[in-house]
Amino acid sequence: xxxxxxxxxxxxxxxxxxxxxxxxxxxxxxxxxxxxxxxxxxxxxxxxxxxxxxxxxxxxxxxxxxxxxxxxxxxxxxxxxxxxxxxxxxxxxxxxxxxxxxxxxxxxxxxxxxxxxxxxxxxxxxxxxxxxxxxxxxxxxxxxxxxxxxxxxxxxxxxxxxxxxxxxxxxxxxxxxxxxxxxxxxxxxxxxxxxxxxxxxxxxxxxxxxxxxxxxxxxxxxxxxxxxxxxxxxxxxxxxxxxxxxxxxxxxxxxxxxxxxxxxxxxxxxxxxxxxxxxxxxxxxxxxxxxxxxxx
Numbered sequence: 001x002x003x004x005x006x007x008x009x010x011x012x013x014x015x016x017x018x019x020x021x022x023x024x025x026x027x028x029x030x031x032x033x034x035x036x037x038x039x040x041x042x043x044x045x046x047x048x049x050x051x052x053x054x055x056x057x058x059x060x061x062x063x064x065x066x067x068x069x070x071x072x073x074x075x076x077x078x079x080x081x082x083x084x085x086x087x088x089x090x091x092x093x094x095x096x097x098x099x100x101x102x103x104x105x106x107x108x109x110x111x112x113x114x115x116x117x118x119x120x121x122x123x124x125x126x127x128x129x130x131x132x133x134x135x136x137x138x139x140x141x142x143x144x145x146x147x148x149x150x151x152x153x154x155x156x157x158x159x160x161x162x163x164x165x166x167x168x169x170x171x172x173x174x175x176x177x178x179x180x181x182x183x184x185x186x187x188x189x190x191x192x193x194x195x196x197x198x199x200x201x202x203x204x205x206x207x208x209x210x211x212x213x214x215x216x217x218x219x220x221x222x223x224x225x226x227x228x229x230x231x232x233x234x235x236x237x238x239x240x241x242x243x244x245x246x247x248x249x250x251x252x253x254x255x256x257x258x259x260x261x262x263x264x265x266x267x268x269x270x271x272x273x274x275x276x277x278x279x280x281x282x283x284x285x286x287x288x289x290x291x292x293x294x295x296x
């Protein structure tokens with residue numbers, strides 16, 4: 001499920017990349033231990049970014065230790081930050097479950113049957129995310145709203161992409177800011193919103209040819225009418241996707257001014273790398289893929 005937002009490794013200092021991997025490892029370990037061993041196979045980079053954001057903006061004390069990984073012989077450096085991991089993993093499990101339900105509704109034939117067979121597993125995964133009924137209610141409500149808007153969008157060509165993207169962006173906004181207070185909550189909310197908006201639109205661009213072939217809903221196809229027209233308007237689409245990552249970077253930058261004008265830590269450098277380089281790298285990869293598809 002998704003996984004577009006990650007740093008450009010070559011532009012990170014060694015200690016920054018080690019920290020990023022330690023956060024990924026810590027989140028993976030926590031999910032495997034407290035939710036299900038199989039969460040290790042579904043964890044994606046987008047939720048690592050959300051965990052980084054929470055770690056950076058919260059007051060949680062975290063430390064790096066060496067832990068045994070079931071997939072590696074040697075012990076690996078792991079960032080231990082159970083508070084941020086608990087919420088991030090729970091949000092991931094809940095969102096994953098409702099994404100599976102959505103996939104079941106959108107699938108047909110044998111594929112639908114296979115997805116139905118996996119539903120009990122994902123339901124069990126969601127049940128292990130205890131204590132977050134309010135979060136689940138919010139995620140379900142926004143996804144239901146998104147589903148209705150997508151159905152309406154099939155017949156209403158004037159419905160903007162932003163209106164449907166807003167539903168998913170509202171989910172990541174809620175996840176990013178949950179439990180924070182004051183200025184940090186406002187900053188996290190806006191960062192989370194633009195993360196979600198970016199993910200929704202770049203995912204639509206990534207799935208363009210597949211959705212066209214299968215007759216699935218795609219907001220870009222719905223707005224522009226055909227693949228050829230989408231590709232003709234690609235500069236406009238690139239701009240709106242890039243704008244979200246630029247907004248993420250600008251809003252996050254507010255935390256480095258004000259009370260702590262000299263604050264720039266390794267979390268900050270990783271997040272700015274993701275905003276300013278990683279997001280653009282993922283977009284360029286998707287664009288190259290679609291240009292090849294168009295030429296084929």
